[in-house]
Amino acid sequence: xxNITESDISKKTNKPSTRRILGIDPGLASTGWGVIDxxxxxxxxxxxxxxxxxxxxxxxIRLLEIYNRVLAVLREYNPNEASMEALYFAKNxxxxxxxxxxxxxxxxxxxxxxxxxxxxxPLSIKQCVVGSAKAEKKHVQQYxxxxxxxxxxxxxxxxxxALAAAITHxxxxxxxxGAL
Numbered sequence: 001x002x003n004i005t006e007s008d009i010s011k012k013t014n015k016p017s018t019r020r021i022l023g024i025d026p027g028l029a030s031t032g033w034g035v036i037d038x039x040x041x042x043x044x045x046x047x048x049x050x051x052x053x054x055x056x057x058x059x060x061i062r063l064l065e066i067y068n069r070v071l072a073v074l075r076e077y078n079p080n081e082a083s084m085e086a087l088y089f090a091k092n093x094x095x096x097x098x099x100x101x102x103x104x105x106x107x108x109x110x111x112x113x114x115x116x117x118x119x120x121x122p123l124s125i126k127q128c129v130v131g132s133a134k135a136e137k138k139h140v141q142q143y144x145x146x147x148x149x150x151x152x153x154x155x156x157x158x159x160x161x162a163l164a165a166a167i168t169h170x171x172x173x174x175x176x177x178g179a180l
Contacts, residue, residue, distance in 0.1 A: 020046070022079035022115070023166030024070075024106055025158045026087075028098035029053060031066050031106065032158025035077045036148065036166045043170060045148040046077060048159040063105050070109045082110050083169035085161060086119040120168050125161075128168040140164050 018039045025032035034048035051069040053062035084107075087100055110117045123133040129143045141153045141160045147167055154160040 019081060019170070020077065020079045021166045021169050022073065022077065022082040022110075023162040023164065023169065024082065024084040025161035025165060026084060026099055026103040026106055027158065028062055028066075028102045029055070030156070030158045031070070031102055032156070032160070032162035033070070033073055034154070034159055034163030034166050035073070035079060036163065036170070038170045043148055043167065045150055045154075045163070048154050048163055049073075050156050050158050063101060066102055067105045067109050070106055071113070074109070074113050074115060079115055081169065081173070082115045082117045083165045084117060084119050085125060085165050086121050118169055118173065120165060120172070125164050125168045128171050129164045137161075 018037050020035065020037050023032075023034045023036070029052065031051040032048070033051065035046040037044040037046055051066055053065050057065070084103065087096065087103060107117060120128075126135040126140055127133040129135075129147070130139050132139075137157065141157070141164075144150075144160050144163045144167065145153045148154075148163065154163055
């Protein structure tokens with residue numbers, strides 16, 4: 001097994017002229033993902049989607065499916081940075097644990113592929129994208145549409161949330177993670 005160091009991850013962010021960012025909205029049943037490019041100060045939508053698993057699948061198979069599908073996204077789009085919505089306090093402990101496991105699988109996949117990851121709270125994503133930490137989900141989705149110049153709001157919701165995480169990352173790391 002290959003040992004990955006922090007310097008391996010930082011090599012991925014040599015401040016390219018176009019930054020490709022993968023945003024992730026983690027979940028066991030539905031993990032949203034979105035890829036954007038930042039060309040100078042311009043944001044460009046590349047792709048988005050969702051990884052779905054069902055409760056009829058064995059738990060470990062659901063986690064493996066998330067890992068394999070995130071790996072496929074990494075191989076297809078080759079992002080040099082990633083951002084993910086951080087886990088917030090869940091009212092339902094069982095669903096909170098499932099989301100935490102999905103986050104762990106995504107984090108492992110990104111780390112094994114030397115893609116640096118930064119996490120943002122749901123409130124900071126809302127604040128960054130809409131300008132208000134109390135923004136409703138529909139407002140975040142509308143702003144994602146506007147900021148990326150899309151004809152329609154990205155669907156499903158988890159994909160729009162992942163794009164919002166990627167947008168937040170561009171606004172919080174103007175020179176890339178390696179520059180911090």
